[in-house]
Amino acid sequence: MKLSTLGSIFSFLAGTNALTLNIASSGGNKSSSLLYGLLYEDIYHSGDGGLYGELIRNRAFQGSSANRVASLDRNTDYWHPVGEGVTLEIDTSSPALSSSLPYQMRVDVPAGTTGRVGFYNDGFWGFNVDATQEYIASLYMRGEYSGTVETYFHSSTSDSVLGSTTTSIASSAGKWTQGYSPVFHPTASGADANNTFYFTFDGAQLAGKSIYVNLLSVFKQTYKNRINGVRTDLAEALDGLSQKYIRLPGGNNMEGLYSPYYWKWNETIGDLVNRPGRPGTWGDINTDGFGLVEQMQLAEDLGLEVILGVWAGLYLNGQLIAEADLDPYVDQVMDELEFLLGDTSTTYGSLRASLGHPAPYKLAYIEVGNEDYLNGGTSSYYAYRYAAFHNAISAAYPTIPLISTINPNPINTEGAALDLHIYGNQAYFASLFGTFDQASRSYPVFVNEYAATNTGSNTRGEIGAQTLGMACAEAIFLLGCERNSDVVVGSAYGALIKSYDEEPGTVAVIKHTANEVLRTMSYYVQKLFAENMGSETVPVSVNGGGFGPVYWSATRDAEGKTILKLVNYGGEIGEENAVQVVVEGSSAGTATLTSLTADSVDSVNNLEALGGEASVITTTTLQGNNGVFSVAFDKAYEIVILVV
Ligand code: AHR
Numbered sequence: 001m002k003l004s005t006l007g008s009i010f011s012f013l014a015g016t017n018a019l020t021l022n023i024a025s026s027g028g029n030k031s032s033s034l035l036y037g038l039l040y041e042d043i044y045h046s047g048d049g050g051l052y053g054e055l056i057r058n059r060a061f062q063g064s065s066a067n068r069v070a071s072l073d074r075n076t077d078y079w080h081p082v083g084e085g086v087t088l089e090i091d092t093s094s095p096a097l098s099s100s101l102p103y104q105m106r107v108d109v110p111a112g113t114t115g116r117v118g119f120y121n122d123g124f125w126g127f128n129v130d131a132t133q134e135y136i137a138s139l140y141m142r143g144e145y146s147g148t149v150e151t152y153f154h155s156s157t158s159d160s161v162l163g164s165t166t167t168s169i170a171s172s173a174g175k176w177t178q179g180y181s182p183v184f185h186p187t188a189s190g191a192d193a194n195n196t197f198y199f200t201f202d203g204a205q206l207a208g209k210s211i212y213v214n215l216l217s218v219f220k221q222t223y224k225n226r227i228n229g230v231r232t233d234l235a236e237a238l239d240g241l242s243q244k245y246i247r248l249p250g251g252n253n254m255e256g257l258y259s260p261y262y263w264k265w266n267e268t269i270g271d272l273v274n275r276p277g278r279p280g281t282w283g284d285i286n287t288d289g290f291g292l293v294e295q296m297q298l299a300e301d302l303g304l305e306v307i308l309g310v311w312a313g314l315y316l317n318g319q320l321i322a323e324a325d326l327d328p329y330v331d332q333v334m335d336e337l338e339f340l341l342g343d344t345s346t347t348y349g350s351l352r353a354s355l356g357h358p359a360p361y362k363l364a365y366i367e368v369g370n371e372d373y374l375n376g377g378t379s380s381y382y383a384y385r386y387a388a389f390h391n392a393i394s395a396a397y398p399t400i401p402l403i404s405t406i407n408p409n410p411i412n413t414e415g416a417a418l419d420l421h422i423y424g425n426q427a428y429f430a431s432l433f434g435t436f437d438q439a440s441r442s443y444p445v446f447v448n449e450y451a452a453t454n455t456g457s458n459t460r461g462e463i464g465a466q467t468l469g470m471a472c473a474e475a476i477f478l479l480g481c482e483r484n485s486d487v488v489v490g491s492a493y494g495a496l497i498k499s500y501d502e503e504p505g506t507v508a509v510i511k512h513t514a515n516e517v518l519r520t521m522s523y524y525v526q527k528l529f530a531e532n533m534g535s536e537t538v539p540v541s542v543n544g545g546g547f548g549p550v551y552w553s554a555t556r557d558a559e560g561k562t563i564l565k566l567v568n569y570g571g572e573i574g575e576e577n578a579v580q581v582v583v584e585g586s587s588a589g590t591a592t593l594t595s596l597t598a599d600s601v602d603s604v605n606n607l608e609a610l611g612g613e614a615s616v617i618t619t620t621t622l623q624g625n626n627g628v629f630s631v632a633f634d635k636a637y638e639i640v641i642l643v644v
Pocket of ligand 1: 250371421449493496
């Protein structure tokens, strides 16, 4: 972005095709204060192995993710024995750690063993080992043993131990004993994520014997030091987005692939030994360690309003709960709402207090289901499913608005909200600019999932991480939402977080490895849009052209600042094509101008080792004259925000 010359002479510089935008000082609509939000669900390790701070993979033998298919087959995947002849087996002998975690790992140690024996874990594509941070390890064990447990990271790259801790544990055959390491700092940071985590025992004591272990854990210091909390770098990346709300817990992952594995709130709370986990929708077993309370805590820590999704009786394979059988599922939702919202005199409100949160949480909206049109769900949603949840929830919580996942809302009265999910290629997204211009003002709209995906041979239609072109197309779509934010209440990108190791080529706001956080092009679009929100739209009249290849939207904030967002989508660049901006009623001589662009329309943000971030954000002061400014694009694909 080049700074233009003074506005008073811009008319000499501007070419004949240049646009002039006259921004009115009033006359628009009130904007939604929630316009930019997040969708959280555990998809491709957004939760387990992602946000959730647990670093051990397959910590409680809750199922298999072999070949990226979640199943309840138990195995010792990601675990390896330590010591000559030591073997690891899945075991179901009694007593189990809990009825929720009935499988454990048996460690058989051959007779005559001396030295250290045990096992190590691969983590989720390795471990982040950071000597500046605190870690703590723990396990449950059963079997005759009275001795030390050593826990440590080992670097496969340098073949060295990165600091070890020792703790004593005395366990017996008939019952489970929990042991904790001391809080420790690794003595050195890992050169990379190629690290493993070890638990070892005195082999002489265990020679010819077996021990049983379960719920093995290592946590790094979490965001805001929450117990059972989240990864700091990922939470900070979320915080940096400056979004206003979060929808949780999904997404298709809430629905479940097949009966009975929908997301059950009561199996995700309390002591971890009482959380059975479930086969998730996206190829992985969910531990449910990052459960309802942890998700609500994250929302509080990030200052986000919450849209709670509740399961509405449809599995992804099309299995449905019949009308006659629906009541218990409605009751479960009412229990969940009492847990979240009830005072401490209620059964579930008191349970919430006992888990450390006496004050009720707040819910901005409740969304009934997710994509209930999938796999034959539409007719039952209209016939009875939506109404059953709507009637019960509205009777108890009349001030909390509900959102339908199908358009139109089955209760088609004034103010009934709906959620549209919009995915498509870049060209499609750019074409959506005017989508809401003629929308009825009677039905508030959320776009609680959207993403420009790319075309290609991939049958899933999601090739590659976001390019600058895709991000600009998303920005055009968001301009259309902002222009109509009297009716478009919120927008959220799907998906929010994915593991780069698992899904390098599909879209997300953020990708991560054990060691890195990758902010995509879309991340920066959402961040800049949310950081530059107005409280009302203001009309813009145009001379010299119309929408495309330049698109715009103008708002004013509560302080009276005018915010103009522009997207150059394959348009002209340079001073001679500068957009001339007239802010009516303003005498300002300077404006703040922020630009997001990259070298080429195909540029993508990548991990450091693969080129790093291609996106470039600059903020400059633009000189103007009496509220008149000349904005020149530097790149054919560029997003510019002018604040006057
Ligand atoms: O964002 C990814 C998925 O896409 C969501 O789980 C689902 O609701 C949508 O179809």
